[in-house]
Structures are given as C-alpha cells and as structure tokens.
Amino acid sequence: MRILIVEDEHRIAHAVKEGLEQETYAVDVCYDGQEGYLAASSEDYDLVILDVMMPRMDGIEVLRKLREEGNHTPVLLLTAKDQSRDIAHGLNSGADDYLAKPFAFEVLLARVRALLRRPHDVLGEVLVAGDLSLDSINHVVKRTDRNILLSGKEYAVLEYLLRNRGKVLSKHNIMAHVWDFDADILPNNVEVFIAYLRAKIDKPFAGPRLIKTIRGFGYKIDA
C-alpha cells in the first residue's frame, strides 16, 4: 500500500512517514501543494494525506484539482484545530475523511486503515483467503492457525495481494504499490518475493497453492 503525504511542516511529515513505514506502508513525501498535486496526479497512490494550510497551493485546491480530473484516490485532510469551515469545505471538495491537528499517531493510523479498507475487502481488519489470514492491525499472518513470520516486504506484498483478492496483479502494478517512489526495482525482485512467500505460506501446507501465477499477466491470490 502506497501513501503520499503532502505537508509543509517537515517535523510532522517525517514523524508520520516513519510511523507509517513501520507499518510496512510505502510512503512518499511532498512539502508543498504544487509538488504534491503533481505527484498525486502522476503516480497511482492508494491514499493521499493532505495538509490544508500550505504555501503555493493549499490542500483544498489540490484536492479540488485532483477530483476535477477524475482522480478518486482516497484523501485524508489534516486541518488546523477548530477550522470547521475548512472541514466542511474539504469534505465538499471530495475529501474522504479529515483529522484535526494536533493528533496522536494512533488516531491517524486508525483513519488511514479505515480509508485503505476497500468495500471489497472481506473483514474489516483481517484479510482472508482460504485458510490463510492476515490481521492488518496486529500484523499477524496465519495459515490453518499456525503462525507465520514474514519480513516487512514479504508482508507488504502479501497484504497487497490479499487486498486485491481475485484480481490479477502484474509485477509492475505490485512494484508501484508496494515500493515507494525512489525505489528502483527490477520485476525479478517481485518474483523473488513471491518465491519467499510461497516458501512460507504455500509449500509447508497441505492445502491448495494460494498464490497463482498467470503467465504473461502476473499473480493472483484466491480461495
């Protein structure tokens, strides 16, 4: 899951980036509205966190331009406390949720999770495919009730596959959503992680192989 933060206060931007990366999200940061707008409209993010008060182009403006051009990426607005006018304005312009500053990281994280949860997802917080489950809050992966330890990237790839259960995802698509902007990655790297994942969640178990290869298109996970 790839997230863009647009926030001019470096201290906040960094703290949030670090925290979200801890959670295995791929995070890019822009420090003003102009930059942020360009990044959001040219890359395919799963979520944009957007400050309202910013130099050059304010958050509402960025949001409005994105929505105008048909971009429906979920947007979480960060507003100054008690600026209820901003909030109303923002929600009217197509924001999906908002958060007043200052905020606790835990609260931000909860909102982020809620927004990344797509309607197609099975359970609120636990993604399931067959007898495999991934608890996206506690970062616990199990198959047939046996715990499985995954590294950060392994986890991120698996989560992305599960959030798009049933869909075929190309290597480039996976690269775009699991790695951040300045990662310069070969498609072969995705193959390697798929192999790691298979060694942990498929090979040791009796049931059907969950990660399927669709030659020429990519990979897919389903029950």
Next chain:
Amino acid sequence: MRILIVEDEHRIAHAVKEGLEQETYAVDVCYDGQEGYLAASSEDYDLVILDVMMPRMDGIEVLRKLREEGNHTPVLLLTAKDQSRDIAHGLNSGADDYLAKPFAFEVLLARVRALLRRPHDVLGEVLVAGDLSLDSINHVVKRTDRNILLSGKEYAVLEYLLRNRGKVLSKHNIMAHVWDFDADILPNNVEVFIAYLRAKIDKPFAGPRLIKTIRGFGYKIDA
C-alpha cells in the same frame, strides 16, 4: 439522486433526511427493516443508508436479501460504535461502506458523495458473446461458468475479437492490432491461434461455435 434511509431512531433519521434534502437529494425514510427491504427492492434508489440495529429485520439481513436478488444499489451501513463484528459481517454481505455512530453530518455527507460518485465500471469491464465472457480486469475467461485458461496471445486475440463483436476481422487486421509493431508475423500464425482458441472455447462445449470463419475475409465472433 434518490436516497433511502432505513433507521429506527426517528431523531437521527430526520436529521439526516433534512440535511440531505438541503443538498438537493431526494430522500425517503423507513423506520424498520421489513419496510426498508420492501422499499429498497421495489424502488430504484441510487443509494441506501441502512442502520444495523433495528426491530423486525436487522440491517445485515436486509442487505443480504437485496444482494441475493441481484440488487447492486450502493449501501452505506450505520453501525454502533466498536461493533467491529457487525462491520465485518456487513462488508461480507455486500455493503459498500460503513459509518460508526455517532457521526458528524459532514462525514456522512462525504461518504454519501463518495458512494454516489463511485465509477460504475469498477465492477469490471466484461465482454460477452453468448455464454462466453471475458473479464478484462481480472483476466478471467469463462464459458457456461467454466473457467478457461488462456495464454497471453490467445487472450489478446480473443479480447480483440470480442471488442469487435459482430465485425469481420481480416488476418492482417488482427496481426496489426494484437502483435506489436516490429513483430514479423505470417498470416498463418493467426490461423494457428484461432485454432488454439477454438480448441479451448468451442470444441469442449455443446453450444454453437462462436468463432466463425468468413472465407476470403477473416474471422468474426458473435452470439
């Protein structure tokens, strides 16, 4: 845009109705699940806002029945705070989004807008000819509900035929559209792939042959 609210707490139902009418939506209200189910299945709403806890028939039950009868109207669930089991249940039963009570009207409005704005083609662009279907998002090809595995080129040729359903396509036309510019291909190669496709989508099935040869002109697919 026409919205149905199903909510047994009159106070909330009214407040939401007023608010949405302010926004120029047409709003109907039902005060229990039974009533709500009947209204939703007999009228053609653009969105249904559905409380989970209700007398006579709970929201999840209503939702499940609607989906069972093929009704895909977007549904926004209202759940009591922290009832994550309801949420999971609801999303499993086909809800498109949910909102925990209590909520700010602005937030509800944002969700409503998001659901009404949702592009409908997310449902997947599915090309159909007779009992054959090709889902171009999930790369799934089926005939009479049986899955069919195609290689990349086979898939590409079939997709091209289906996108031009009813038209006669010459071998040269197919070569030009399915193979890339510098591929140096003989018309015979198209014949070969047509044969592969027929072996997979026509021969094993009882129905009519879908891929027709128009001698001297090319090929055509139709129902």
Next chain:
DNA sequence: ACTGTTTAAGCTAAATCTAAGCTTCGACGA
C-alpha cells in the same frame, strides 16, 4: 555481524512461431 533486501545468472517449462502436409470450399467446365 546479522537480518532483510536487491541484483544477477543459469535453468526449466511454457508460449510462440514456422513450415509442411492435409482438408475444405466453391468456381467452373464437362
């Protein structure tokens, strides 16, 4: 130095392409 990530190379198996022989279609003359 250890763990996790990335690159690189060799290997395997599947997809693609070619080419040759075979079948079918339909025009045309007997």
Next chain:
DNA sequence: TCGTCGAAGCTTAGATTTAGCTTAAACAGT
C-alpha cells in the same frame, strides 16, 4: 449435376524464444 482443381484455411510437430523460478552472492541498514 457432378467432378476437378486451385486457393484458402486447418492441423500438427518441432524449433525457437521468452517468462518465470531458483539460488547464491552482493549490498544496506541496524
């Protein structure tokens, strides 16, 4: 109305190319 013949299309087997898998080694961050 046939039978014949050439052209168009079909089929098949093998040759070739390419995608994906595996493994190990290089590299990076802690």
